[in-house]
Amino acid sequence: MKRSTDRILTTHTGSLPRPADLLEMIDARERGAPYDEQVLQDRVHTAVAGIVRQQAEAGIDIVSDGEFGKPSFATYVKNRISGFNGQNSDRRVFADRAEFPEWNAQTAPPSYVMTTRPFCTEPLAWKDKSAVEMDIANLKAALDNVQIEDAFIPAASIGIIAEIMLNQYYATEEDYLFALADVMKEEYRAITDADFLLQIDAPDAAMGRHAQFWDRSLDAFRRTLSLRVEALNHALSDIPEDRIRYHICWGNYEGPHTHDVPLKDIVDLMLQVRAGAYSVEASNPRHAHEWQVWEEVTLPEGKILIPGVIDSTTNFVEHPEVVAQRIMQYAKLVGRENVIAGTDCGFGTSAGIPKVHPTVMWAKFKAMAEGARLASQRLWSE
16 A cells, blocks of 8 residues: 655545446446446446546546446445345434434435345345456556556445345344455455455444434444444455555535534544555544544554545535645644545445536545645655
């Protein structure tokens, strides 16, 4: 895993807005409507090549495939693993949406095919291992003649799969988590065996508090999170830590977030995950102050922190000076070589419902790259 040895490197969280024609084909596939599979796969291939080139041109050092072949960052699993059936029609109730029902009525997203949530009703097993191999092949091809520092492929955490696609088969939640771990570890390992960084997307590690456990105690949430970390570490046990990034967030939506669990209450569990880098939402108004956590908490030796220095839910373009200031706050606490500039979350978490216009997103990326350049000048001149 590359470090910021000579300058502050830049990255993001993985998902990016898909092109309109690709969206149409993904939507057809998810709805069970007619589509041409070969045409879809060819379009994913060319779209990944294009998005990798655009990331490099915008100043992103550590790039991804944009998750272009997936309907969403987590529900893609149902297309690759058997055992998921039916559809959970219950709307997920977040604590802040319950507190502000008028706002919720105005802003709650409609039910959407890309985020359909089946139940686990049968034993879990692989049905399409070729999908991750296709992700790998597309990204490898896209990197030809592109100047970047490194590349990663995101994959859903054990916990977020269990949270979104509820268990109706295994005797206990623990049994379900470890069954998920035993199948997902093959996808995780395939990514790192291909010499890409693996990013584990784990919004359940923070968002889960107000999305699933808001009516229970903090201790109850921490016990569940600890079990999810244990299952995830089981799945990651054969992978070197320096090939793994772990991303947590409090939900990629613009809202009150008044019930978000403080980072200080979960940071110890986050650091128990076998990972070389930790990507943490850190720039929006509910979490921008949490750089202070690192005044009390020591980042383990050899580990990297990837704080979000631009927001992924609003069309504000951060000023490069703001980005530089945020980077320097973290660099002075954990060491400049241990910081990589990142984003709060993805810009295309679910296909077809971006919160930030793509043209604005690229301006935000360029502002991040410029802010990293400014911070590097100051940090390496001291």
